[in-house]
Amino acid sequence: MSKRSYSVEEKYEILKALDEHYSTYELESKYNVHHTTILDWKHKYDKYGFEGLKESSTQKEYSKELKLAAIREYLSGKYSIREVIRLYEISSTSVLRGWIKKYNNHRDLNDTSKGRSSSMTKGRKTIWEERIQIVMDCLGNGKNYQEAANTYNVSYQQVYQWVKKYEDGGEEALKDKRGHKKEEGSLTQEEKIKLQMKKLERENERLRAENLFLKKLEEIERRRK
Template sequence: MSKRAFTPTFKLEVLKACEDGFYTLSEIMKKYKVSKSAIKDWKYKLDTYGASGLQESSTCKRYTKELKLSAVRDCVSGQYSINEAVKKYEVSSTSVLRKWIKKYNSHSEFKDTAKGRSNTMTKRKKTNWEERIHIARHCLKNGKDYQQSANTYEVSYQQVYQWVKKYESGGDEALKDKRGKKKEEAQLTPEEKMELQMKKLERENERLRAENLFLKKLEEVERRRR
């Protein structure tokens, strides 16, 4: 299927058709001439960034070599999955990060794609534990209006989104800054390391289930109509 340029309005129309359930996934793909992966990507961007996430950038996103290395090292160390790193560093897609990992494994040198970070990254600022809790609770009280909370507390949309998700899954403790724990993990017993690894796998499985829930719902509708 050839690549086409889609407007935000068109993407919203496709996603609404999926949510309505009047058509099967195959019928929607045929009617709108879009791929399953495109629908999944649009759904993720809508849920994560709001309607603005459906807009195509007129320029390539810019990353520093430091950001690329940090994202890759988080993945290869096992501290973050690819999806987690994409969200943490606001990389445009998992395919971009996979290319960086491949380049890293081939011992190629990273270079800046531009001077400094992108605009979305410069909006990020340091916060303490209490501030993250307060912002997450504020966002939840206001119907998960991530953009409004980001503007109110002068942080990025993505920061608010991450804090709310962590707060929902683990409460106040989940918003603690866990950087610097790698040294402590090295001192764990084999049994404790195994337990930690199992917990990581459980979180990854839960994340994958959440990401696929939208398309599974469509596939179930399609099976019922056969």
């Protein structure tokens, strides 16, 4: 398969042909470009328009935390490599494959940019309710940890850890554990009912967040066809 570069106009012409009900495999044969590359172009065009079809003249920056999160998502087996690069806005599958190779060979994964790493590792204190809101928003946007971090002015690593804690133990896992924890066996009947209601609310929130994420994945699948 040819490795030559394609102009924005050429990419757009190929995408127009795709919209005219040609399959990606037919276009692969006709234009000598891999069908997965065509899908990448379509995704970028749908999201960013013509700007998404332009070749970037600068290297895209990624934090160490983002690299590790993307690798773990892929290795979990829940998503394909193409779904992972779209969820984390990674430039190509080859970039992610390179990170995975380093990870499997126990080599260090560093921040792409020193300037970005300083802002990525700087966290701030938050209250319990705020952490819950951040987690809900992050789950609702398909686990875009960086977007949530930017929105709430916290670090990527904080968001990543809070989401994992919530998935493992719910809202209670997001509390500051340095205080004294009251055992469930010593709760009054009223407190037990309130705790059960909290658990049900948490499950409903989790299901709503998952449904939003599944809708995003369905949209990705529709665009790939």
